[in-house]
Amino acid sequence: MPSLSDPVISISGLGKKTSDRLNQIGIYTLEHLLFHLPNRYQDKTNITPLSSAKVGEEVLLELSIDRIEEAHSRQRQLLCYLSDDKNKKILLRFFHITQYQKQAFVRGELIQCFGEMKIGRQGLEMHHPEYRLISQKQTPLLDKTLTPIYPLFAGVTQTKMKQWVNNALEILKNTVIDDYFEKITNNTMPSFKDSLFLLHHPEKGEDLSKIENFVHIALQRLIIEELAAQQLSLLKIKAARKTDSCNIFSINNSLTDQLLHSLEFQLTEAQSRCIEEINQDISSPQPMLRLLQGDVGSGKTIVSVFALLQAVSNNFQTAVMAPTEILARQHLQSFSNYLNHLGIKVAFLLGSQNTEERTSQLNLIESGEAQVVIGTHVLFQENVSFHNLALVIIDEQHKFGVHQRLSLAQKANKTPHQLVMTATPIPRSLTMSAYADLDTSVIDELPPGRQKIKTVALSNNRRDELIEKIKQISNEGRQIYWVCTLIEESEALRAESAENTLNYLSSNLKGIRVVMIHGRLTKSEKEEIMNDFKEGRIDLLVATTVIEVGVNVPNASLMIVENAERLGLAQLHQLRGRVGRGAEKSACVLMYQSPLSESAKQRLDILRQSHDGFMIAEKDLELRGPGEILGTQQTGIADMKIANIVRDAYLLKQAGYYSSKLLEANEASQNKLISRWIDEDKVDYFNA
Numbered sequence: 001m002p003s004l005s006d007p008v009i010s011i012s013g014l015g016k017k018t019s020d021r022l023n024q025i026g027i028y029t030l031e032h033l034l035f036h037l038p039n040r041y042q043d044k045t046n047i048t049p050l051s052s053a054k055v056g057e058e059v060l061l062e063l064s065i066d067r068i069e070e071a072h073s074r075q076r077q078l079l080c081y082l083s084d085d086k087n088k089k090i091l092l093r094f095f096h097i098t099q100y101q102k103q104a105f106v107r108g109e110l111i112q113c114f115g116e117m118k119i120g121r122q123g124l125e126m127h128h129p130e131y132r133l134i135s136q137k138q139t140p141l142l143d144k145t146l147t148p149i150y151p152l153f154a155g156v157t158q159t160k161m162k163q164w165v166n167n168a169l170e171i172l173k174n175t176v177i178d179d180y181f182e183k184i185t186n187n188t189m190p191s192f193k194d195s196l197f198l199l200h201h202p203e204k205g206e207d208l209s210k211i212e213n214f215v216h217i218a219l220q221r222l223i224i225e226e227l228a229a230q231q232l233s234l235l236k237i238k239a240a241r242k243t244d245s246c247n248i249f250s251i252n253n254s255l256t257d258q259l260l261h262s263l264e265f266q267l268t269e270a271q272s273r274c275i276e277e278i279n280q281d282i283s284s285p286q287p288m289l290r291l292l293q294g295d296v297g298s299g300k301t302i303v304s305v306f307a308l309l310q311a312v313s314n315n316f317q318t319a320v321m322a323p324t325e326i327l328a329r330q331h332l333q334s335f336s337n338y339l340n341h342l343g344i345k346v347a348f349l350l351g352s353q354n355t356e357e358r359t360s361q362l363n364l365i366e367s368g369e370a371q372v373v374i375g376t377h378v379l380f381q382e383n384v385s386f387h388n389l390a391l392v393i394i395d396e397q398h399k400f401g402v403h404q405r406l407s408l409a410q411k412a413n414k415t416p417h418q419l420v421m422t423a424t425p426i427p428r429s430l431t432m433s434a435y436a437d438l439d440t441s442v443i444d445e446l447p448p449g450r451q452k453i454k455t456v457a458l459s460n461n462r463r464d465e466l467i468e469k470i471k472q473i474s475n476e477g478r479q480i481y482w483v484c485t486l487i488e489e490s491e492a493l494r495a496e497s498a499e500n501t502l503n504y505l506s507s508n509l510k511g512i513r514v515v516m517i518h519g520r521l522t523k524s525e526k527e528e529i530m531n532d533f534k535e536g537r538i539d540l541l542v543a544t545t546v547i548e549v550g551v552n553v554p555n556a557s558l559m560i561v562e563n564a565e566r567l568g569l570a571q572l573h574q575l576r577g578r579v580g581r582g583a584e585k586s587a588c589v590l591m592y593q594s595p596l597s598e599s600a601k602q603r604l605d606i607l608r609q610s611h612d613g614f615m616i617a618e619k620d621l622e623l624r625g626p627g628e629i630l631g632t633q634q635t636g637i638a639d640m641k642i643a644n645i646v647r648d649a650y651l652l653k654q655a656g657y658y659s660s661k662l663l664e665a666n667e668a669s670q671n672k673l674i675s676r677w678i679d680e681d682k683v684d685y686f687n688a
């Protein structure tokens with residue numbers, strides 16, 4: 001019998017490639033598909049008369065075809081004019097359409113179409129509507145329940161995603177859910193099953209704004225369960241760690257003094273305090289697990305080097321892990337700057353190395369000749385054996401995988417000390433409740449003399465003015481980022497819109513090398529582009545995807561963000577942090593779609609006025625009212641399936657109540673819940 005724990009590949013018609021992709025976004029089993037919730041719904045439960053359809057709204061129309069026309073302006077288009085019985089008209093515009101589809105449009109046919117009402121030059125319009133030719137007996141769009149719209153990723157259509165989820169829902173229907181969480185919440189919240197059915201297929205009349213604002217009880221129930229499972233696993237780790245033995249370093253400052261003398265700058269007070277806190281940890285009999293938070297440019301690297309030097313003085317190895325190859329290379333460079341003249345040997349491990357390179361590096365690591373090893377997640381792999389690993393430094397940037405970092409810890413005989421660095425400022429209230437297993441140090445002060453990044457807000461329809469600015473910056477030999485934030489669901493629309501921006505920029509900026517980086521490129525293609533940008537072979541980088549947070553391109557001095565009002569404050573702050581890394585004066589332009597809502601206006605103002613990441617993070621938390629749902633999935637502080645620690649902070653207390661109850665359950669019940677919410681590769685440490 002099929003079960004919810006079956007892998008996604010068990011779905012007929014779903015192949016290896018798609019399964020791999022799903023795995024990448026944390027969907028391994030059918031149960032995980034259930035957690036892939038719609039990000040909105042379409043209401044196709046009734047047909048709206050054209051006379052009452054409002055601009056800006058999505059509606060289902062049923063009208064007859066008047067006239068078909070082909071337009072050959074900048075782009076081929078098919079224009080299909082419809083009218084109702086009172087001769088009120090609307091134009092359907094299609095940009096991508098096959099000959100076969102075109103032929104089906106015949107004057108007089110009845111058509112159902114669903115899309116957003118827009119105003120064009122000739123009046124009402126709909127672009128790329130979903131449609132069915134009713135008089136040709138195509139299945140009508142009119143539906144009984146609301147239609148879920150799922151977040152998609154490259155190569156997957158809405159139809160397929162819907163099919164897979166429905167497949168999982170069908171199995172859920174026949175599964176008895178009998179777990180400890182259901183038991184302790186008994187009747188106070190909707191059941192696991194009911195919640196999921198409701199969220200995937202809400203009935204007509206369901207309060208959608210509550211779902212879309214993440215405050216619906218069905219959603220809250222799942223969020224609380226996930227947060228409780230996360231907390232439970234943290235509590236278990238913490239309890240287990242207390243009994244672990246570690247290497248106790250004796251603090252010796254001969255190397256650190258040498259380093260200090262060679263520096264061109266003085267440590268900030270905040271840096272010295274963090275170094276002191278770390279020294280306390282590593283010289284004590286319990287293994288360190290410390291989060292080092294500091295805004296971009298606050299100088300986290302040097303702080304971690306101080307810890308590393310203590311490991312070296314005590315004759316132990318240190319591993320430094322970065323999330324991508326390009327960041328690993330960057331780390332190799334910046335760490336080597338400090339370590340080379342102290343005579344410290346650094347090994348370097350990447351997935352892309354050839355066998356020969358790799359073997360020689362592995363030998364350096366195994367023999368202990370290399371005191372420091374820098375690399376990507378390949379450091380986790382089986383064939384890597386360390387001589388005597390005692391300190392692990394992880395630069396996670398925005399990817400906050402609490403559970404992942406622990407498997408590297410298994411590479412050592414005794415539990416190594418761990419220092420996790422993050423540039424994502426996490427409000428104190430959250431660190432206290434959600435990262436309870438970690439100690440934290442905060443670098444809350446930037447080195448003196450840093451130039452502030454001039455931040456301005458500009459309406460989208462003034463984007464022509466930016467052309468001159470870009471030319472000027474480029475003439476000065478400096479580089480520019482242009483970030484498109486697009487929210488279209490369909491890959492085709494998204495690509496089209498980004499393509500338009502690219503064309504617009506390329507044709508208005510002759511002689512400037514403009515390149516686009518987007519989600520459909522492979523990881524190595526993306527890295528290549530980032531590298532070209534870094535090396536100055538690209539002047540203007542147009543990005544449709546979240547570009548590497550940690551990539552350091554000091555020569556980039558202008559950041560332009562389109563539709564900035566759609567992003568969270570913290571994310572905008574991160575984007576802005578990509579510039580202002582060199583000596584040059586830098587600027588950030590936040591473009592917005594007018595009219596701005598009051599809260600969006602307030603948020604952009606905060607960014608214009610403040611550069612303090614922690615203050616911005618706190619404000620973000622305060623201001624992220626229920627209306628601000630866009631961009632929340634991308635804040636990415638934690639790698640969770642449904643919950644979002646920032647958005648759902650108000651549920652942490654409740655989750656805490658349940659997690660302490662869960663701690664009383666037996667091992668099997670606990671693990672059942674943990675494995676539902678935390679991916680297998682991240683729970684291995686329980687058996688270690």
Ligand code: ADP
Binds near residue numbers: 294297
């Ligand atoms: P991040 O916290 O973003 O990782 P880095 O460690 O890369 O920051 O440091 C950013 C830059 O600031 C580096 O060039 C580093 O040499 C410099 N830096 C670090 N600490 C200080 C300081 N106390 N005074 C002046 N410059 C510093």
Ligand code: MG
Binds near residue numbers: 300301550
């Ligand atoms: Mg850094």
